[in-house]
Structure formats: structure tokens, C-alpha cells
Amino acid sequence: MPPRAHHGSGGALSKTGFAWAVFEWARNPYYILIVIYIFAPYFARDIIGADLLASGDLAALGPDEAQKTANAQGQATIASVTKWAGLIAALTAPFLGAALDRGGRLKPLLAVFLGAITACSALLWFAQPGGAGLPVWAIMTLLVIAYVCYTYSEVTHNAMLSVAGEPQRLSMISGVGLGLGNLAAVLIFVAIAVLFILPGAIQWPFAKPQFGFDLASFDHARIAGPICAVWLAAFSIPFFMNAKDPGVPGASWRTAIVEGFQAVLKTVREATKYPDLMKFLIARMFYQDGMAALLALAAVYVALFLEWGFLNMLCFAIFASAWAFLGGIFGGWLDGKVGVKNALIIEILGMVMAFTLQLSITQESLLFGAIENYQVWDGLVFQSLSDLSYLALVSFVAVTATASISSSRAMLVTLAPPGRSGEFFGLYAIAGTITVWMGPLLVEIFTTAFNDQRIGMASICLLFSAGLAVLLFVRMPQRA
Secondary structure (H helix, E strand, O other): OOOOOOOOOOOOOOHHHHHHHHHHHHHHHHHHHHHHHOHHHHHHHHHHHHHHHHHOOOOOOOHHHHHHHHHHHHHHHHHHHHHHHHHHHHHHHHHHHHHHOOOOOOHHHHHHHHHHHHHHHHHHHHOOHHHOOOOHHHHHHHHHHHHHHHHHHHHHHHHOHHHOOOHHHHHHHHHHHHHHHHHHHHHHHHHHHHHHHHHHHHOOOOOOOHHHOOHHHOHHHHOHHHHHHHHHHHHOHHHHHHOOOOOOOOOOHHHHHHHHHHHHHHHHHOHHHOHHHHHHHHHHHHHHHHHHHHHHHHHHHHHHHOOOOHHHHHHHHHHHHHHHHHHHHHHHHHHHHHOHHHHHHHHHHHHHHHHHHHHOOOOOEEOOOOEEOOEOOOOOOOOEHHHHHHHHHHHHHHHHHHHHHHHHHHHHHHHOOOOOHHHHHHHHHHHHHOOOOHHHHHHHHHHHHHOOHHHHHHOHHHHHHHHHHHHOOOOOOOOO
16 A cells, blocks of 8 residues: 655645635534534523523522523533534544544544534534424434534544645635634625524615514524535535545555554553644643633523624624634734744733633723723724724734634644644643533632622633643754
């Protein structure tokens, strides 16, 4: 059998480099629309919470207490989905990654993972309140399967990064991929707003929502699933046609799985042979968990604390995704200017500073009371200085967060032993999923102890600080 390729040629705009990047244009909208901004809040609030209120089980409680209980149940359901999906992925992804380094073609495996995501996403159209569609357990099962397959597809796709281009251009290829993924989400958000939300709210640019959609039936939220399914299926084609596959045709997957399993156990046992790589993975475990908690809870925070409505939240999602597109490009550029480790430190520090300024904003004031809030204009969205200031800071968080993802992947490729990037991307997945509970737990403890939402959210900075502290002690190889 021919030897396994360990690097490619060209850059982000080469045939293979751009094909690798365009994969994220196809896949990432699922995570952004379903997991973060549209479907998960809809499932928690309008299915779990609303059905609980309608059941009469909370009739003995006052209206405010009943709503609070319903909201808590919705959030707990989403947390349960994340917990089980994260646990399954954490226990299996590293073994998958190790097998990918030794097995045959990766594209057929990736097609299976994407097919599962596509099917699960399409079926979310039938997730309706009141039990009219799929039962809750079925919706949760679809979300868990798609989440796990999304993680598997990420490990497989990342294992192909090393052959997507020249080693010194991998950061830019990675950054372009993240940028394209967020740009795709922006286009879909705009389409949903123009076709459904704005016609329903102000009868513009159409007199009513298109395609006979009924906003009262949450058609605009449920359609996110089928849209992501069609988008993923259609735009995966250029990737499968042009991306370079490092797998060896005819290699035994049975042997690869057995050897991969043994290799992961050996890697964990012999971690001292790669101390800087292990320190980086530990650092990422902390700062990635902080970022995951920030992404998961930021929408809830502004919706409750600043009382942003659905249109505000949709504009927030579009704005953040647009800046995240630039973040992917910025990450690749910054890596080339200051080195991947220094770039990652700058990105995390920038994210924490912007997040701290966000926490200084309330409906009454800014900068922890130094500036009084006031109404700036009488438009449809973001009317006050607080709203506009928070939104402006979202751009810094989005850019630095996305750039840090790009830099993290490039740093893993830089630190991993040649030919073993898939295996270590499996451990990379563990570092991003095994402690997924830590951020929400900190927020819960601090919010309860101080009875203050802002202090609860501020506790996330402890995870960023721990990650930075470990990252400072990672030594980069001379080739970086």
C-alpha cells in the first residue's frame, strides 16, 4: 500500500485548501442555528416550558413562579441533551481519531456522519408544541445523534487538515473555513428574517410571511432544521469532489480500530513524552469550556437581563455571525504575524476584556454605573445606549472567540507528532467536551450564592484565567 500523506501543498485558495474550508460553509450552520440561536431556545421555551405550563402541573404556583419553573425545566432539558451527547463523544472521539490515522479513506466515513446530521436536522421540522409532532424523547434523541455525529465529523475533518495545504498555510486555511461557516449562517439568518420574521412583525418586505408560514405555529423556528439539512447536503458536494483524503485505499478499518484503541491508551500512558502537547490540551479544556459556557448562556443572559425580544435576538445572531466570519480570517492572519501561541493568548485576553465590559452594562447604566443609560432612537431594535454598546462589544467577542478556535486547531497540528494528528484531534475533542458541565456549574453556584446574574456570568472568567495560566507554560517547537 502507498505511504500515508502527512502534508499537502497550496494555501487557502488552492483547490484542496478551499475544498477543506468550504466544508465548514456546509456544516457549521447546523451548530449555529440549531444548537445556539434558533432551535435550542425554541425547544426549551416553546415546547418544554410551554407544554409544562399548559399541562396544569404548575397550577398551584403563582404566575411568576410557574414561569420560572417552566424556564428551568427547559434549560435542564437542553443541558441533558448536551450532557449525554458530550459524554458519548468524549468517550469515543479519541478512538475514532486514532483509527483515522491508520485506516482507509476518510470521505466515506464523513459521508455517513453528515448523512445522519442531515436526516436528524430535517426531522426537526416535526418538533411542535403540545405533542402535535414528535414526542420530546424523540426530539432529544435526534439532537443527541446529530450532536455526536457533528463531533465525529469535526474530528474526521480536522484529521484531513494536515494534507489540505502547506504546513505554514494551515492556520489561514483553518481560519477561512471558520469564516465561511459563519458567513453561511448569516445568509440563512437574513433569509429567515426577510421571508418570515419582518413580514410578520411590520409587513415588510412582504405583506405576510412567505410560503404560508404561521409564526404562531413557530414555522419560522422549525424550518431551521430542514434548511440546515438541505444546505449541508448541497454544499458538501464541492468538498467531496476536491478535498484531499489522507487515508490509504484498501487499508483495514478493523486493524485500524484495534491499533487506534491501543494507540490512544499508549498515548495517555506516555503523556510525558509530549508534555507541551498535553499542557496545551489541559489549557484548552479550561478556556474552551469557558467559551462554550459563554456561547451557550450569552443569549439567555441578554434575553433575561437586557430583556431583548425575538427580533433583537435574531439581529444579535446575524451581527455576531458576521463578525465571527471575520474572526476566522483574523485568526489565520494573526497566527502568521505573532506565532500561533501568542495569537491564542491575545485572542483569549481580548475575549475576556470585551466580556468584562459587557458585564458592566445594565438596563440602567454602563461601565458599572459610570454612564447613565438613555434611549438613542425609536427604531425596531436596540433602542438604548446599553443595547447598542452591548451589541458593539459582541463584535469583539465574536472575532476573538472564532479566531481562538482557528488558532487552537493550528496549534494542535503544530504540536502533534507527524502522522498522528487524527489521534490527537480525538484527545482535542475530549478536552473540549469532557468538562462541558464545568462552566454552567460555576455560573449556577455563583449566581445562587450572590443572587446576581452578572456575578454568575463573571465566574466564567475563572476558566479563561486557568486556561491562560497553563497555556503560558507551553513551549512551541522551533518549526512553529
